[in-house]
Amino acid sequence: MDVTVDELIIEEDRPEHIARHSITIDEVFEVIAGDYLILKGRSDKSLLVGKTNKGRLITVVVGPRSGKNRYGLVTARYTKKKEQLLYMENFKGGEKLR
Numbered sequence: 001m002d003v004t005v006d007e008l009i010i011e012e013d014r015p016e017h018i019a020r021h022s023i024t025i026d027e028v029f030e031v032i033a034g035d036y037l038i039l040k041g042r043s044d045k046s047l048l049v050g051k052t053n054k055g056r057l058i059t060v061v062v063g064p065r066s067g068k069n070r071y072g073l074v075t076a077r078y079t080k081k082k083e084q085l086l087y088m089e090n091f092k093g094g095e096k097l098r
Helices: 014-019 025-033 081-090
Strands: 007-009 036-040 046-051 057-064 070-078
Touching (some): 007 025, 014 070, 036 081, 046 081
Parallel strands (some): 007 070
Antiparallel strands (some): 036 046, 057 070
C-alpha cells in the first residue's frame, strides 16, 4: 500500500479534535513531510506513523478524497505499542530500512 499525500484536507473541527490528543496541525504536516510507515486502518483509512521534528512518534489517520493523492485528516494521536514496534522494525535511526 502506498500513500502519498499531496493535498491534506483539514475540516474546521479537526484542529480542536487532535488537540485533545495533544497533537498540533504543524506536527501532522511534519509527519506527512517526512518518512512514515503506512498501515491499513479501518474501512478505507490509512495510518501514517512517523516522527515530528521534536522526535515525537505519532499516528496520523487519513481517508481518501476524490482526486489523486488527496486525503482528509481524520485524527492524529500518539502511536500504539504495536505501531511503535512496527515503525522500529522498518526504520533505524530515522532512516527507512529496505
